[in-house]
Amino acid sequence: MAQHINKKARFHSLTANRLLDGEPVYLTGDNGWSEVLTDAVIADGKDEGAKLMDIATQAVKDQHVVNPYLFDVDVDGDKPKPISVREQIRATGPTVRLDLGKQAS
Amino acid sequence: MYRYDEFDHTIVKERVTEFTGQVKRRLAGELTEDEFKPLRLMNGLYLQLHAYMLRVAIPYGTLSGTQMRMLAHVARKYDKGYGHFTTRQNIQYNWPKLKDVPDILADLATVEMHAIQTSGNCIRNVTSDQYAGVAAGEIDDPRIWAEILRQWSTFHPEYTFLPRKFKIAVTGHSNDRAAIKMHDVGIIIVEGENGEPAFDIYAGGGQGRTPMVAHLVGEKIPARDLLHFMDAIMRVYNMHGRRDNLYKARIKILVHALGAEEFARQVKEEFAKGGAGEDLKLPDGEIERIRAYFAPPAYETLPDTDAAYEKALAEDKAFAQWARTNLADHKVPGYAIVNISLKPIGGIAGDASDAQMDAVADIAEAFSFDEVRVTHEQNLTLPDVKKSDLYEVWKRLDAALLATPNIGLISDMIVCPGLDYCDLANARSISIGQMISERFADLDKEHDIGELKVKISGCINACGHHHVGHIGILGVDKKGVEFYQVTLGGSADENAAVGDIVGPAFTEEQIVGAIETIVETYVANRQDGEIFLETYRRIGIDPFKETLYAAA
Numbered sequence: 001m002a003q004h005i006n007k008k009a010r011f012h013s014l015t016a017n018r019l020l021d022g023e024p025v026y027l028t029g030d031n032g033w034s035e036v037l038t039d040a041v042i043a044d045g046k047d048e049g050a051k052l053m054d055i056a057t058q059a060v061k062d063q064h065v066v067n068p069y070l071f072d073v074d075v076d077g078d079k080p081k082p083i084s085v086r087e088q089i090r091a092t093g094p095t096v097r098l099d100l101g102k103q104a105s
Numbered sequence: 106m107y108r109y110d111e112f113d114h115t116i117v118k119e120r121v122t123e124f125t126g127q128v129k130r131r132l133a134g135e136l137t138e139d140e141f142k143p144l145r146l147m148n149g150l151y152l153q154l155h156a157y158m159l160r161v162a163i164p165y166g167t168l169s170g171t172q173m174r175m176l177a178h179v180a181r182k183y184d185k186g187y188g189h190f191t192t193r194q195n196i197q198y199n200w201p202k203l204k205d206v207p208d209i210l211a212d213l214a215t216v217e218m219h220a221i222q223t224s225g226n227c228i229r230n231v232t233s234d235q236y237a238g239v240a241a242g243e244i245d246d247p248r249i250w251a252e253i254l255r256q257w258s259t260f261h262p263e264y265t266f267l268p269r270k271f272k273i274a275v276t277g278h279s280n281d282r283a284a285i286k287m288h289d290v291g292i293i294i295v296e297g298e299n300g301e302p303a304f305d306i307y308a309g310g311g312q313g314r315t316p317m318v319a320h321l322v323g324e325k326i327p328a329r330d331l332l333h334f335m336d337a338i339m340r341v342y343n344m345h346g347r348r349d350n351l352y353k354a355r356i357k358i359l360v361h362a363l364g365a366e367e368f369a370r371q372v373k374e375e376f377a378k379g380g381a382g383e384d385l386k387l388p389d390g391e392i393e394r395i396r397a398y399f400a401p402p403a404y405e406t407l408p409d410t411d412a413a414y415e416k417a418l419a420e421d422k423a424f425a426q427w428a429r430t431n432l433a434d435h436k437v438p439g440y441a442i443v444n445i446s447l448k449p450i451g452g453i454a455g456d457a458s459d460a461q462m463d464a465v466a467d468i469a470e471a472f473s474f475d476e477v478r479v480t481h482e483q484n485l486t487l488p489d490v491k492k493s494d495l496y497e498v499w500k501r502l503d504a505a506l507l508a509t510p511n512i513g514l515i516s517d518m519i520v521c522p523g524l525d526y527c528d529l530a531n532a533r534s535i536s537i538g539q540m541i542s543e544r545f546a547d548l549d550k551e552h553d554i555g556e557l558k559v560k561i562s563g564c565i566n567a568c569g570h571h572h573v574g575h576i577g578i579l580g581v582d583k584k585g586v587e588f589y590q591v592t593l594g595g596s597a598d599e600n601a602a603v604g605d606i607v608g609p610a611f612t613e614e615q616i617v618g619a620i621e622t623i624v625e626t627y628v629a630n631r632q633d634g635e636i637f638l639e640t641y642r643r644i645g646i647d648p649f650k651e652t653l654y655a656a657a
């Protein structure tokens with residue numbers, strides 16, 4: 001699997017898949033989950049990242065999401081911007097079917 | 106075609122009921138994800154980049170019109186109106202919701218379909234030659250033996266938790282269209298004693314991060330000993346296969362570590378011990394019972410040529426172009442094998458819409474004894490079409506946008522889902538395939554280039570068979586950016602070989618140009634009638650390295 005985190009990167013957001021339909025969701029500042037990447041809360045540094053992971057682990061136990069992980073972001077204004085192509089595609093949908101995925105709605 | 110007996114019906118129904126209960130308990134919070142994941146994987150349900158993904162088995166790639174129509178129904182009702190045919194002759198749906206999966210499986214079960222043996226560390230769905238039973242020169246119909254292997258391996262208690270997944274392919278023809286030497290076990294039917302079929306059995310092939318070509322470990326194994334011999338292979342593998350390291354757990358690693366000769370010796374020793382041998386001996390009646398399911402349809406006695414067909418060929422250029430690439434010789438005079446390309450220029454390899462699946466079902470029912478095949482190259486085949494019907498079949502395929510005339514040409518690529526769908530991917534595959542297909546879209550140019558197999562994988566797992574592409578393309582990840590490594594000279598047929606890496610990887614912007622340079626280098630160096638692979642095998646990799654990297 002592709003590496004989601006680069007050791008040197010400072011900012012991270014947390015994503016997971018919703019249990020019911022597999023939809024990618026992002027952990028928000030009020031411990032909720034949003035389908036939109038730019039709603040994600042940004043962790044500055046390792047410790048803040050670990051805190052997000054704790055919240056996500058509980059959400060997995062609560063049957064809400066599965067497969068949570070942190071990924072590298074740049075901070076654009078106050079919004080997260082994914083660095084890897086993978087997270088860009090995950091946040092929008094297949095680049096070869098613009099009628100499908102998040103980008104379609 | 107194979108029809109379920111009572112036993113098959115029962116196990117599939119029980120499995121649907123069981124999984125329905127498991128999904129309910131998962132959604133009610135009674136099962137954790139760690140408990141549920143292995144259960145969903147036993148039912149072909151993966152979690153991908155954007156959603157769940159359901160893989161449905163099409164045993165040895167054969168299905169009826171009714172079954173194809175059910176695949177269309179699932180795409181329409183539960184998914185987003187399409188499905189993806191894979192190199193393992195299965196179909197994948199990219200958007201099912203977990204809560205719908207029990208209903209999908211129940212619908213599939215009504216037409217004897219399921220997702221069993223499509224994932225997990227078991228003996229997977231057995232694959233075969235798409236021309237099984239209809240190719241001229243075939244020794245025996247491989248589906249008979251694939252079905253016997255299926256019955257032996259489904260839910261076999263010893264083979265449900267193997268060190269790793271296990272893939273078997275069978276062909277009855279000396280032209281290998283099933284890539285048997287790239288499988289854990291590959292079986293070629295040969296002529297045995299008294300005109301009975303026998304088997305040459307190869308073991309230890311595979312792709313992934315350590316690609317290997319299989320070795321011959323059993324020669325001319327008599328038909329009735331097939332399962333006994335397979336059992337001996339599985340026992341040796343189960344005994345020594347490494348469970349400690351996921352990457353070393355495939356049988357190819359064991360065969361390599363022991364050496365093919367030593368592995369074969371141990372298998373023979375295990376075989377000689379008898380073991381379950383007597384129980385596994387196939388009684389004559391059983392072979393004949395299965396054979397009857399694959400009895401040839403009621404062919405008409407026809408002359409081999411058909412005047413109307415010849416006339417259409419002469420008068421309709423588009424039809425003639427299609428006939429040139431998409432037809433293959435049938436063993437019965439007056440019939441042809443029709444290949445349906447799922448590689449429209451600039452399209453997505455292996456994808457078909459619900460309407461297209463319905464159209465294929467209709468055409469198969471009307472013109473091909475109600476049978477469709479899925480090929481490991483992600484196309485479809487109508488095995489039994491009368492030559493006199495070909496023009497009509499072509500018109501109907503064309504109306505469904507299914508008449509791309511490119512079988513075997515450069516735009517007929519194998520392409521894995523890659524980073525557009527796959528959670529494990531490093532890079533996109535589909536978009537690269539689309540760009541290459543568009544770059545070589547000129548049909549005359551494609552014909553001039555001739556047979557050329559391009560295969561693309563988005564990561565080293567090699568679902569897109571890049572190791573055995575004449576030109577293979579592998580997506581790699583460099584700090585979150587997509588790069589593409591190229592291999593040359595691979596082949597998946599009877600002269601199977603793993604390709605050689607040509608040099609440093611290319612960027613997304615460079616890769617199509619690089620493929621063009623490779624093709625130009627071949628054209629400049631080829632001798633009369635040589636296809637790409639032959640030229641490559643004659644001149645080696647250096648001329649390609651020079652043209653690709655000299656300018657840099």
Ligand code: HEM
Nearest residue numbers: 151191192193287311312313314521522527529566567568
């Ligand atoms: C999108 C979801 C998929 C996932 C998660 C997946 C996963 C994998 C993994 C992990 C391997 C490596 C196995 C190993 O080395 O032991 C593999 C190999 C393979 N997969 Fe997939 N795959 C996917 C889709 C596909 C598709 C769409 C096809 C057909 C086009 C396919 C056909 C194969 C084949 C032929 C191999 C090589 C077999 C070998 O290792 O010898 N897979 N897959």
Ligand code: SF4
Nearest residue numbers: 521527530563564568
């Ligand atoms: S080769 Fe890699 S990217 Fe492609 S489908 Fe297989 S696992 Fe996914």
